[in-house]
Amino acid sequence: MQSSSRRMGVMTDVHRRFLQLLMTHGVMEEREVAHLQKHCYKVHDSSATADKLEDFINNINSVLESLYIEIKKGITEDDGRPIYALVNLATTPVSKMASDYAENELDLFRKALELIIDSESGFASSTNILNLVDQLKGKRMRKKEAEQVLQKFVQNKWLIEKEGEFTLHGRAILEMEQYIRGMYPDSVKTCNICHGLLIQGQSCETCGIRMHLPCVAKYFQANPEPHCPHCNDYWPHEIPEVFDPEKEGEPTISRPHRKSLRSRQH
Amino acid sequence: MCGSQSLPDCSLFCPRVVSPAPLVSHRPSPLRSAPVDRTMSEGNEPPRGGPKEPELLVLPCDRAMSEGNEPPGGGPKEPELLEPPGTEGDRARDREGSEQKDAPRPGPKELGLRLLLPERERERERPERKELPRPGPKELELLVPAACLARVLKQVEEEDVPLKGMPGLPGFSGGSGLLTLEEALNLGDADLAHLLGLADDEEKCRQIRKQYRQLIHNVQQNREDIVNTASDSLTEALEEANALFDTVSRTREAALDAQFLVLASDLGKEKAKQLNSDMSFFNQVAFCDFLLLFVGLNWLEADREALTDCDDNMARSFWETVHKEATCWILQADTFHFMFSSFKTDSSAPKRRVEYKRKAPKMEESGDMPTKLRRMDLTCNQEATEKEVERILGLLQTYFRKYPDTPVSYFEFVIDPTSFSRTVENIFYVSFIIRDGFARIRLDQDRLPILEPIDIDQMGEGSDFSFHSRKQGIISLSLQDWKNIVATFEISEAMIKKY
Numbered sequence: 001m002q003s004s005s006r007r008m009g010v011m012t013d014v015h016r017r018f019l020q021l022l023m024t025h026g027v028m029e030e031r032e033v034a035h036l037q038k039h040c041y042k043v044h045d046s047s048a049t050a051d052k053l054e055d056f057i058n059n060i061n062s063v064l065e066s067l068y069i070e071i072k073k074g075i076t077e078d079d080g081r082p083i084y085a086l087v088n089l090a091t092t093p094v095s096k097m098a099s100d101y102a103e104n105e106l107d108l109f110r111k112a113l114e115l116i117i118d119s120e121s122g123f124a125s126s127t128n129i130l131n132l133v134d135q136l137k138g139k140r141m142r143k144k145e146a147e148q149v150l151q152k153f154v155q156n157k158w159l160i161e162k163e164g165e166f167t168l169h170g171r172a173i174l175e176m177e178q179y180i181r182g183m184y185p186d187s188v189k190t191c192n193i194c195h196g197l198l199i200q201g202q203s204c205e206t207c208g209i210r211m212h213l214p215c216v217a218k219y220f221q222a223n224p225e226p227h228c229p230h231c232n233d234y235w236p237h238e239i240p241e242v243f244d245p246e247k248e249g250e251p252t253i254s255r256p257h258r259k260s261l262r263s264r265q266h
Numbered sequence: 267m268c269g270s271q272s273l274p275d276c277s278l279f280c281p282r283v284v285s286p287a288p289l290v291s292h293r294p295s296p297l298r299s300a301p302v303d304r305t306m307s308e309g310n311e312p313p314r315g316g317p318k319e320p321e322l323l324v325l326p327c328d329r330a331m332s333e334g335n336e337p338p339g340g341g342p343k344e345p346e347l348l349e350p351p352g353t354e355g356d357r358a359r360d361r362e363g364s365e366q367k368d369a370p371r372p373g374p375k376e377l378g379l380r381l382l383l384p385e386r387e388r389e390r391e392r393p394e395r396k397e398l399p400r401p402g403p404k405e406l407e408l409l410v411p412a413a414c415l416a417r418v419l420k421q422v423e424e425e426d427v428p429l430k431g432m433p434g435l436p437g438f439s440g441g442s443g444l445l446t447l448e449e450a451l452n453l454g455d456a457d458l459a460h461l462l463g464l465a466d467d468e469e470k471c472r473q474i475r476k477q478y479r480q481l482i483h484n485v486q487q488n489r490e491d492i493v494n495t496a497s498d499s500l501t502e503a504l505e506e507a508n509a510l511f512d513t514v515s516r517t518r519e520a521a522l523d524a525q526f527l528v529l530a531s532d533l534g535k536e537k538a539k540q541l542n543s544d545m546s547f548f549n550q551v552a553f554c555d556f557l558l559l560f561v562g563l564n565w566l567e568a569d570r571e572a573l574t575d576c577d578d579n580m581a582r583s584f585w586e587t588v589h590k591e592a593t594c595w596i597l598q599a600d601t602f603h604f605m606f607s608s609f610k611t612d613s614s615a616p617k618r619r620v621e622y623k624r625k626a627p628k629m630e631e632s633g634d635m636p637t638k639l640r641r642m643d644l645t646c647n648q649e650a651t652e653k654e655v656e657r658i659l660g661l662l663q664t665y666f667r668k669y670p671d672t673p674v675s676y677f678e679f680v681i682d683p684t685s686f687s688r689t690v691e692n693i694f695y696v697s698f699i700i701r702d703g704f705a706r707i708r709l710d711q712d713r714l715p716i717l718e719p720i721d722i723d724q725m726g727e728g729s730d731f732s733f734h735s736r737k738q739g740i741i742s743l744s745l746q747d748w749k750n751i752v753a754t755f756e757i758s759e760a761m762i763k764k765y
Contacts, residue, residue, distance in 0.1 A: 024600040069602065088604035098608035106609040158605060175606045 008066075009059035013044045019060055019086075022071065027085040027157050027171035030073075031245060057084070068092070076170045077122075077200040078160075080214030080243035087175040100156075103138035105149045109158065111136070112150070113176065116167055117184050122200040123165035126150065168199050191215050192229060207231035217242040471519055477510055478522040485529055493536045500537070504530055561587045654691075655698040658762055662705060665761070666719040675755070676707060676715035682760035683752045686745055692762050693741055707739070 011019075017040045022028060028036065034053055041050045051059070057071050064070060068090035074083050088095060101109070111132045115124035126147070133146045141149070150166065153159040158172045168176070177197045181188055189198040193215040203210040209230045211219065217240045220226040226235035485492065485503050492500045507530070511523050561584045665674060680696055682688040696717070699705050703720060710716045743751075751757070 020599055023602055026603055086602065086604075088602070088606045091607035095604070095607040096610070098604065100603050100608070103609075109605070110609055156603065172605060175604060179606055 007062070009062040011060065011063050014040045014048075015056070015060050015063075017044060018056070019064075022084070022086050027083055027169070027174075030082040030084065033084045072174045074170050074174045075212075075214055077167075077173070077198075077212055077214070079240070080217060081245075083170045083174075085171045085174045087171075089178070101149075101152075104136045104141050105152075107137045108133065108141070108146060108149055109153060112153075112159065112166060113168070113172075113180070114184070116199060117180060117187055117189075122198075123162065123167045125165050126161075127164075129166065173197060173199060193219055202235075202237040204228040204231060204233060205236060206233045213240050214243060216240065467515075470513070471516055474510060474513055474519045475522055478507070478519065478526055481506055481510070482522075482526050482529060485526070485533070489533065492533050493540070500530060500533055557588070560591070651695070651698070655695045655702075658692070658695045659699050659704055661762055662699065662717065663719070673710070673716040673718040674761075676717050677751050677755055678757060679717055679761050681748065681751055681755075681757050682762065682764075683757045684760070686748050688760070688764070689748055690743065692760075693743065697741075 018037055021036055021040070022033070030053075037050060037053060037056055041048065050056070057073075061070050068088065070087055070089055072085055072087050074085065075081065076083055108129070112124055112129045115128055115132070116122060129150065130143050130146055133141050133143055150159065150161075154161050154166075157169045159166045160169050180197060189201070189210050190196065191198045191201060191212045192209040193211050196212070198210050198212055201210045201212045202216050207228060207230045209228065216226075216235075216237070219229070220235065220239045221242055223239075226239055227233065228235050481503060485500075488499060491497065492503075503526075507523060507526050511520075514520055514523060662674075662679070665679075666672075676696075680689060680692040682692065696705075700707055705717050705719055707715050707717055
């Protein structure tokens with residue numbers, strides 16, 4: 001602690017509550033995170049002025065540094081929403097004892113991860129994943145169970161399912177980036193613009209460079225004739241919209257509440 | 267009075283007894299039966315002999331002095347007061363045992379050492395043991411002169427003195443245990459020693475029995491407590507019995523132990539019956555009623571229509587109340603869930619990846635191979651055979667069309683000089699052709715088989731067909747035969763081309 005150059009911050013109950021709630025969710029969008037911060041201040045210390053979200057989170061991160069845990073900020077690959085996730089950074093004997101999932105379930109996740117990284121589009125079909133079920137380490141898993149395990153991963157925000165195909169959730173990308181770069185250095189794809197790990201994205205047909213969808217949106221923003229930055233060829237894909245947080249409605253935390261009220265009126 | 271009872275006995279049977287006063291037996295003052303003791307001691311005081319009595323019992327006396335209370339009679343050394351720690355009520359017996367050990371100190375006057383076994387038991391345990399039969403006054407006392415005792419014990423130390431015919435020694439209380447006077451007088455010194463040793467044991471056994479009976483009595487007294495409360499008293503009683511059982515060496519005590527165990531197990535059974543086994547019994551209706559009461563809603567009173575109007579608010583308040591109550595019981599903070607480093611990684615995994623990738627393009631290039639394989643494997647054998655047969659039939663018919671009216675040598679047609687297995691397959695397929703009647707096989711003038719075509723018009727003749735179909739032939743070909751044929755006929759290439 002004394003040798004670290006960064007001064008370790010101080011955590012108050014506001015920070016602690018925030019961290020505990022973030023830990024429960026695992027990953028949250030930026031809007032929700034800001035809302036959560038305000039909520040924590042309201043509960044514990046309504047008189048104090050709220051820190052800026054960035055400073056607030058950096059404060060917490062400096063305390064968590066010694067535990068190799070961090071609140072990382074990232075962007076969802078499909079629509080560019082900023083997200084915050086609490087991730088584990090180091091392999092320790094304690095981390096190996098994690099008991100969220102059984103050995104065969106973790107192996108299934110690992111195989112699905114491999115397929116996703118190898119695939120061209122960043123999506124691995126559920127059929128292909130289920131075909132690997134027989135090669136799993138640990139207790140033999142039936143295909144039916146494997147389907148349920150995959151659904152469990154989706155619920156816990158490790159995978160995203162779209163039309164029967166699975167890809168990595170933003171949370172998984174933030175946490176497993178280190179692992180992926182280490183294990184699959186040859187097959188890993190990177191974005192030409194932000195140089196970050198790329199799972200889903202658009203690629204140029206001639207030169208093969210890839211870009212994240214939000215990166216494409218930002219790069220070709222308001223450009224009527226998009227050209228590939230590398231080979232200058234015409235960029236054939238549809239340019240997505242840049243994500244605008246103001247355009248969204250209220251944060252998703254309160255949305256279910258309203259929905260439930262409406263549904264009661266039969 | 268016990269004392270008075272003993273007196274006539276001793277005078278009758280023990281002429282050698284010097285002092286009519288019983289020594290030890292009558293002063294078990296520290297015993298539970300205090301009044302009895304006192305009477306005993308009081309009764310015995312007058313006949314007490316001189317100060318020599320205690321001299322026999324020096325050691326125990328010392329102990330007694332340190333621990334015990336002095337009897338009302340109060341002599342300087344009161345061996346009767348002696349109670350070895352932990353054995354209430356058995357001190358007298360213990361003292362007797364120790365007295366016997368102390369015998370090497372002879373007193374100037376011989377004093378009888380009276381083992382008033384039955385009487386003592388009777389006296390001492392009157393208030394405690396009700397189940398034992400009281401020995402009658404006719405019980406004998408075994409009196410051993412002190413000097414004799416000393417000699418005997420020396421012998422015992424020197425050699426192992428076997429017991430001679432001592433019937434019924436175990437269990438002194440009761441008539442069978444006692445020796446008749448004649449027997450007693452006729453006892454040799456050696457026998458006496460053993461008898462005394464046994465008597466020593468007897469004391470211990472009596473102690474044990476007393477303890478067992480005490481334990482049983484206690485448990486019976488506290489039956490209600492043990493069964494109804496969740497205390498450890500039954501376990502403690504069992505542990506006590508366990509400890510006692512370690513000292514048991516005879517069946518009598520073992521029987522008592524068994525009796526205690528029966529009692530304890532009965533109590534255990536009652537306790538077990540009281541266990542609520544209906545753990546999973548959950549009355550949903552009752553729970554719902556309680557829940558509504560708790561929240562403050564009352565279904566029975568309010569109208570149903572009125573309820574639906576303020577549905578939302580009521581529902582919200584319901585959940586809020588339940589939430590507040592439930593949080594007290596479900597105080598669990600979520601833990602940190604992560605995926606990274608939760609599974610072991612193989613270092614060989616990256617290498618495998620590269621190999622797999624290289625294999626993938628290769629497979630795509632040789633596109634013919636998979637299709638060929640697939641055709642062979644996936645289609646069922648039936649189809650493959652038929653197809654082969656058709657193909658070979660086609661070949662045969664082509665040949666016949668090319669060279670009409672020339673039967674082909676069977677061997678030349680069928681044999682493949684490069685592959686024996688292929689030859690066998692060809693024979694197999696040709697047999698189908700023959701069976702179906704598209705060709706026929708017969709021996710020519712050289713007694714070699716030839717294949718002849720059958721015209722289609724000839725096929726119409728049913729009799730011919732049926733006639734032919736009744737004939738069967740088996741062709742066998744060994745590897746050597748095949749090689750010979752290839753050499754003899756000089757077959758250089760197969761007529762039936764491989765597909």
